[in-house]
Structures are given as C-alpha cells and as structure tokens.
Amino acid sequence: MAGNFEPIASTAGGKQPRTERGRKTMRKLLDAAAAEFGEKGFHDGSISSITRRAGTALGTFYTYFDSKDEIFRALVGDLSAQVGARAAVALAGETAALEKERAALAAFLHFAQEHQEIYRIIDESEFVDPKGFRQHYETTASRILARLRQGSASGELRDDLGEAEAWAIMGMNVFLGLRFAVWSDGDKPEDIAAAASRLLSEGIAKK
Template sequence: MTRPESTALADEPSISPQTGRPLTKRGEATRRKLLEAAEVVFAEAGYHEASIVKITERAGIGLGTFYLYFDSKQAIFEDLVTDLNRRVRHAMAEEMAGATNRLAAERAGFAGFFRFTAEHPALYRVVREAEFVSPETLRLHYTRIVEGYESGLRAAQAAGEVDDALDPAVSAWALMGMGELIGMRFLLWERDATGEPPAQMPTEIFDAMMQFIDNALAARPERNG
C-alpha cells in the first residue's frame, strides 16, 4: 500500500468531554486503557451486546471515570474506529519508510497492514459494525487511507513507476479492498489444528498477492514511453 500522507498520522490531543480541555499524561493513559478494553469487548461481543460496564470492568477502571473520557458507548466506539485507523496507517508508514520505488512501497505497506491486522483482528469486526453504528466514521476510516494512497499512485505515475493508463482513485480503492478481503480470508478466518489463527500472513499467499499487484501496476513502456 502507498504511504499515507504524513499529516494524517499526526496525533491530535484528546479532549475531556467534561472539561473541554486536553487530557494530562495520566488522563491519556487511562483513556488508552479504555480504548484497549473496548477493542476486545466490541470484537468479542459486538456493538449491541457490548456495554460500558463490560468495558470498564475489563479496563479495571471505575464506571464513573468512564464519563471523564467518553460521553457514551457510541462515543468510545467511534473513537476506537478512529484510533485503529490511525494505528494501522502508522504501521503501514513505518514499514514503507525505506522503500525506494512504488512496487517496493506496495510490498512494505501491505506487510505492515497484515502485521497489524494479525495482531488486531478486532479491526475487521469493529470497522464492519461501523457501517450500521456510525456510517460517517466508517467512511472516514476508508477515505483517510485512500486519500494518501491515491496521491502516492499519482506521484508514482509521474515518476514512471506505475502504468499511467490506470485511474489512481479506482486503483487505490481496488487495492485497499484486495488487502482487506485477503486479510479476512487468510488471517481472520484461517485456523490451525489447535483452532488458533495464524500469527502472520502465509508467505505464499503474500507473494501471490504481490505478484498480482506488481503485474497490475507496473509501468508499460509501450504506453508510458
């Protein structure tokens, strides 16, 4: 995947819903505990069966404290989608930091994406539930990824690294969809003999996917020359 725009990776200070002020370091740590607990609870129970009580119990934080950081169950759900989005883009960008060309960047970005989703399978369920719980947040999740992806493809076309006959917007959405569905099939659904999911994307699946992407994106001298 293409490296997301650096501005999209910047952390914005969290604001307390009660005071309207930025959180302290201690407050940020408490908020992080709540988000980590919410990630597990929403993934295991689903949005409608999840509750603030279950989240605070898992986080080991008092029920009253929850409302210093979030107004409602929907508020923490939406913040969780945003947080997962930020972290998966950061994982992709870190992997892509040393890429020297577009195809190398694609390989590195997808490696970062699959590594993150193997460690955080909740991403799939939480994002899909957002379609019904908070459609605006779902759209924000995908568009934040695609915006950087599309601009990267355009830059690669200008540099002669990607076929300039491709539509960057369509290509960005297609590649993102491919990564999500292949991750779902071979990370989320796959189980070993003990019933555990794989710790990483199988090498042969990853290589086959990248061969497909390389063939799809590679510059065509007869058209680009």
C-alpha cells in the same frame, strides 16, 4: 490486544486528555473497548464491562467519553489511525513504489492477525457509525492514491492510475486480510503480500 500504537484519534469524539497519565488511561479504555466490542459486538457490549477490562472506575469512563456510542466512534477513528500509523512505519523503510505497496499490505496483515477484532468493529461501524465507516475507507484509499501518484511521478508506475486502482488495491488488501489473517492465521503475511505484489507488478496474464 491493541495498545502498541500512538494514535488516539482526535477527530472521532472523546475528550482529549491533557496529561500523559490521561493519555494512558484513554488508551486503556480504547483497548478495552476494542476487546469488548470485538467479542460481543456493539449492542451487547457495555460501558461497565469496558471499565472492568480496563481496570478503571466507572466514573473515569465519563471523564473521557459521554456514552457507549461515543467510545465506539472514537474506537473506529483510533483503529483507522492505527492501521495508517502501522503502514507508515512499514513504508518508511521502502523507496520503490511497488515495494511500498507490498510493505503496507504485509504490515496490515500482521496487524489484522494480532487484532482480529478490527474487522468486526470496522464492519459493524457501517451500522453504528456510518460516517466513521466511510471515513475510514476514504482516508485509506486516499493514502493509497497518494502513493500511486508518487509512483507515477517517479516513473515507476503507469501514468493513468487513479481512484479506481486505489480502491481496487484497498479491496484486495481488506479481503486478503479477512481470508488469510482472520479466517486463517496459518499463512505468512509475507507470502500473501508477495502474491499481491506480483499481481500488482505484472498482472495475472501469462507472458
């Protein structure tokens, strides 16, 4: 279950709660929606089942969301923000450019192990909420690109890095998560992140 993180996406629809109690209720509804859609998918998921999981009254749902579509869109924005927040926390302790990428990937793999539903939900958003799907990846790629530019500026990374490298790193991370955090969780995120980090630091050619 989710619920450990602050983010409640403010851009993804849903009325913004004004009180701490309202924030907690919205958080509960979003976590319940993650469990519901992660298990049943969008079409078979239902608002009544979400409120049951959240332990709230059906009317409460409509205080925050107008429809199943709306909570799904809010959830995609929320998960996307949680991924970003988790990376930001992990990065805070790192100063070297390559260590930042390693820390971001390890944090993502931990997150994906704990919240395996994120893959199904983000992947299904391609069909249910195409705008949210695209926004998630564009936002994530631009965060990576900003880090690469920082690394180039500090002289640690090559000067010619751009969008292609940012999308390549994001794709790497997404598929490593699918393979090693969702389809198998016996792998240590740190080991996978170390392999990816070596690929980024020196490539795969033999020296």
